[in-house]
Amino acid sequence: MSDKPSGSAVDNDVPSLQELRVSIDGxxxxxxxxxxxxxxxxxxxxxxxxxxxxxxxxAGEDPQEVLFxxxxxxxxxxxxxxxxxxxxxxxxxxxxxxxxxxxxxxxLEKPMQVAYLGPEGTFTQAAAVKHFGHGVIPQPQQTIANVFSQVEAGESNYGVVPVENSTEGMVTHTLDSFLNSSLKIIGEVELRIELHLMAQEGVEAGAIKTIVAHQQALAQSRQWLDKHWPHVERVAVSSNGEGAKMAADDPTIAAVAGNMALEEYNLVSLSSSIEDFSNNTTRFLIIGREPVGASGSDKTSIAVTTRNKPGALFHLLQPFQDAGVMLTRIDTRPSRTETWTYVFFMEFEGHVEDPKVKEIIEALTEQSVVIKHLGSYPKAAL
The missing domain is CATH 1.20.59.10 (Chorismate mutase)
Known part of the structure; x- marks a missing residue:
């Protein structure tokens, strides 16, 4: 019985390095x-x-635009x-x-233009790359509202906006933007969020006078900042990318942002993984002008407006119980059109073309003031 270990350099069954390289080339x-x-x-x-x-x-028909x-x-x-x-x-x-x-x-078919909350180096840009790949034309926007208006005007084919964080909850600006928009949700993407405290190379810790980031990033690293930088002023800015850009221009500023911003603005990490929870994840929505067909594993999002009366929420939830459909998210925002009227943002499994989902929509329509279909879209595959 041979004493040589399996897979050793003298094993006659293993091809030579040159043979392996030839195979790889082929x-x-x-x-x-x-x-x-x-x-x-x-x-x-x-x-x-x-x-x-x-x-x-x-043939005299009025076809919609070509969808690639x-x-x-x-x-x-x-x-x-x-x-x-x-x-x-x-x-x-x-x-x-x-x-x-x-x-x-x-x-090769048609380069797509994708708007996202910028500038370069934001997590929203990273989400756009994860969902669309590198073959699209990125269009950074200053605000979430600008992303919506860019897509509505046809200046961008699609948009990417943050909607919720696993530790800090919903992004209310995104929810509110849907209320007055005709755009549809056409997809979703989740991104693991790892935060760095970054500054210019060679900057001493004592020179840092201000820490900047989007308010969500500051909240997601609040405990760490309280412990390690308790006496340094924190300032919320429009995005993490904007904060990193400010740090690149001013040695007295440090920014809280991700890897993409670190590379984009040639900064160095003073500390990494500073988020308070290791499973910190942000979910983003893809928005477009056209509805999406069923993929076989989908979600549907709606906005339901109802008056503040006893049993209002119970009656909204009952159709989901009756149909056996999983409600995955519900959030409330005050309506801006009528005092003491509320908008419930509801997300659940299934596509609007599914029979059970149609039953739910019909039941909600009977009891609500207004119901708005925000989109049915594939669950995140990656």
Whole structure:
């Protein structure tokens, strides 16, 4: 019986390093050829869509604009990638690779413009990259309201806005923006939030007079800042990217932001992982002008306005109980149109085309003042 360990350098079953390198080169060539085949197919898809569009116009119909991006289709593809993966690569790692392949191929059909809460280096930009890949044209905006208006005006194809944080709750500016907007939620993305305290390289700790960040980031690191920087003024700014930009221009300012801002503005991390909770996660919504078809694993968001009367909330919740549908989120905001009237933002599993969801919508319509469908969209695949 041999005493040599399995997989050792003298194992005759293991190819030589040179043979392995030749194999990798051959596989890379095959991958390259397949990538180009897929890209050609994507270009043909674009041509086919234009032909259908022009044929509809010639027939006297009034077709909608050509839709190149289909969120439900991409969610289905990514789920299949994860489900069929056999390793050794992790399923989500492979899905991220496919995400970039689809992004590059979609850019061949039509480059998409995506607005997000800027400037460069924000977590919203990171969320946009995670959801769309690097093949889109980023359009940073100063405020959440600007993201909405940019998409509404058609200056951007889609927008990305933060909606809730696992430790600090809902982003009210985003919720309020939906009340007067015709835009639909077409997707979601979750991002693990790791915060750094950053400043210019070579700056001494004693030189820091102000710490800046978005109010959510300051809240998410409040305990850590109280312990380590208790006497330094904290100032909330429009975004973490804006805070990092300020730190890059002023050696007396330190910023709380993420990795992307650290790299974008050539800052150094004074301390990393300063968020108070290790599972700190922010959820973002993708907004667009057109509704999305069912993907097979979806969520629906609605806004329901009702008067403040006994049993109002109970009657809103009862249809979900009766239909056996999971309500995943509910938040309340005061209505701005009538005193003591409230808007309930409700999120639940299913698509508006599902029979059970239709029953819920009908039941809520009967008892509410106003009901607004904000969108049905695929659950985050990555």
């Amino acid at each position: 596989i890379d060539q095959q991958i390259h050829q397949l990538l180009n085949q897929r890209a050609v197919c994507a270009q043909q898809v674009a041509d086919a869509k234009f032909i259908e569009f022009e044929a509809a116009k010639a 991006y289909r969120p439900e289709r991409e969610a289905q593809v990514l789920r299949k990638v994860i489900d069929r993966n056999e390793g050794p690569l992790n399923g989500k790692v492979v899905a991220h690779i496919f995400r970039e392949i689809m992004s590059a191929c979609l850019a």
